[in-house]
Amino acid sequence: MKIVDGRVVVCSPGRNFVTLKLVTDNGTHGLGDATLNGRELAVVSYLEDHVLPLLIGRDPRRIEDTWQYLYKGAYWRRGPVTMAAIGAVDMALWDIQGKALGVPVYQLLGGPSRDRVLVYGHASGRDIDETLRAVERYRELGYQAIRVQCGIPGLEGTYGVGRGDLYYEPAEPGLPPERRWSTERYLDFVPELFDRVRAEFGPEPLFLHDAHHRLTPIEAARLGKSLEPYRLFWLEDPVPAELQEGFRLIRQHTTTPLAVGEVFNTVYDCQQLIHEQLIDYIRTTVAHAGGISHLRKIASLAELYQVRTGCHGATDLSPVCLAAALHFDLSVHNFGIQEYMRHSKETDLVFPHEYTLEGGTMHPGDAPGLGVDIDEELAAQYPYQRAYLPLNRKLDGTMHSW
Ligand code: KDG
Ligand code: MG
Numbered sequence: 001m002k003i004v005d006g007r008v009v010v011c012s013p014g015r016n017f018v019t020l021k022l023v024t025d026n027g028t029h030g031l032g033d034a035t036l037n038g039r040e041l042a043v044v045s046y047l048e049d050h051v052l053p054l055l056i057g058r059d060p061r062r063i064e065d066t067w068q069y070l071y072k073g074a075y076w077r078r079g080p081v082t083m084a085a086i087g088a089v090d091m092a093l094w095d096i097q098g099k100a101l102g103v104p105v106y107q108l109l110g111g112p113s114r115d116r117v118l119v120y121g122h123a124s125g126r127d128i129d130e131t132l133r134a135v136e137r138y139r140e141l142g143y144q145a146i147r148v149q150c151g152i153p154g155l156e157g158t159y160g161v162g163r164g165d166l167y168y169e170p171a172e173p174g175l176p177p178e179r180r181w182s183t184e185r186y187l188d189f190v191p192e193l194f195d196r197v198r199a200e201f202g203p204e205p206l207f208l209h210d211a212h213h214r215l216t217p218i219e220a221a222r223l224g225k226s227l228e229p230y231r232l233f234w235l236e237d238p239v240p241a242e243l244q245e246g247f248r249l250i251r252q253h254t255t256t257p258l259a260v261g262e263v264f265n266t267v268y269d270c271q272q273l274i275h276e277q278l279i280d281y282i283r284t285t286v287a288h289a290g291g292i293s294h295l296r297k298i299a300s301l302a303e304l305y306q307v308r309t310g311c312h313g314a315t316d317l318s319p320v321c322l323a324a325a326l327h328f329d330l331s332v333h334n335f336g337i338q339e340y341m342r343h344s345k346e347t348d349l350v351f352p353h354e355y356t357l358e359g360g361t362m363h364p365g366d367a368p369g370l371g372v373d374i375d376e377e378l379a380a381q382y383p384y385q386r387a388y389l390p391l392n393r394k395l396d397g398t399m400h401s402w
Contacts, residue, residue, distance in 0.1 A: 001060055018035045022096065030099070032090065067291065117338050120338075123146050150189075168314075168341055224254030224258070258279045284311070286328060319347065330363070349375065
């Protein structure tokens with residue numbers, strides 16, 4: 001079998017997506033998600049100008065060899081653009097392999113380790129009352145695990161507060177909007193939020209919270225400690241994780257479980273966090289961490305240290321990535337949880353898929369390959385729209401992490 005054609009489809013059915021399509025000489029095709037939120041066109045160029053010419057004529061069944069060829073062969077290793085491009089090729093090759101053998105990708109990965117995949121939904125509101133109603137809504141839908149974010153009194157546009165019912169999409173068309181931030185107000189407010197959440201919903205639901213890289217290690221330690229009575233499933237991205245040893249300090253002070261990794265691209269970004277057991281969940285995802293092949297290696301390292309997976313699954317990961325993540329989640333032994341944000345109706349129509357959601361759990365389906373396709377004619381009706389994630393400044397105007 002040979003790859004005879006390849007193209008990159010850029011579309012914006014509600015938000016931007018970059019999709020790689022590889023076509024083989026036996027008439028099958030494979031899809032990979034290469035979306036890098038706010039920097040989409042850099043990956044398009046990487047794929048079109050530097051990767052596709054290398055793939056024509058290659059045997060698509062040589063998945064590991066192609067991964068190494070693109071990683072080692074580039075000389076310039078790692079980084080989000082390179083790894084998103086390699087990730088897309090890898091996903092497409094697993095998709096082709098599954099179709100060629102007539103099996104869903106999870107069967108190629110060792111078969112299912114569980115019946116269904118636990119996912120978490122996103123409840124948010126402008127204030128605590130609105131947030132409690134959003135949590136209630138997810139509970140009614142059967143979700144066992146819910147991320148809870150809330151507007152901070154006195155701050156406009158806090159991270160994680162969605163737009164509309166069950167819908168969250170932070171990227172905005174045009175130039176990036178700027179938000180204001182106060183760590184002091186945030187740290188005072190969040191324990192009150194979870195006090196109200198636990199009082200209303202009792203001990204059973206699993207609650208998560210995302211601090212979105214905004215704290216210092218000692219601030220994160222204080223937050224983790226103050227949230228211990230509310231037994232979070234995890235506290236996500238408490239600090240910017242470039243400084244991996246910063247987690248040692250957080251760990252000395254709190255037993256609140258920690259989850260990190262949505263912006264990581266390779267195992268080297270989380271090696272220390274894993275082998276020192278500084279985190280509990282690794283959140284790297286298929287699209288941004290080199291595809292299914294590399295994510296399995298990260299999961300295998302994590303398994304040795306009792307760290308579980310919790311793949312990033314925001315709306316900027318396309319249905320192709322979500323499908324790939326679900327095959328990975330179903331098969332890998334040390335799976336923890338999968339993030340799930342529903343896509344817009346337009347996105348779901350452009351990417352017809354086999355995966356299903358039921359009672360806060362998902363399944364990738366049993367179609368051969370990844371079980372997701374792209375309607376290219378429909379995609380062409382939604383051209384790329386420049387859009388950026390917001391920026392974040394402290395109250396005095398200093399740039400801060402978004
Ligand atoms: O592209 C960035 C978003 O995907 C990110 O901000 C969402 O933090 C996020 C999450 O946990 O889903
Ligand atoms: Mg996050």
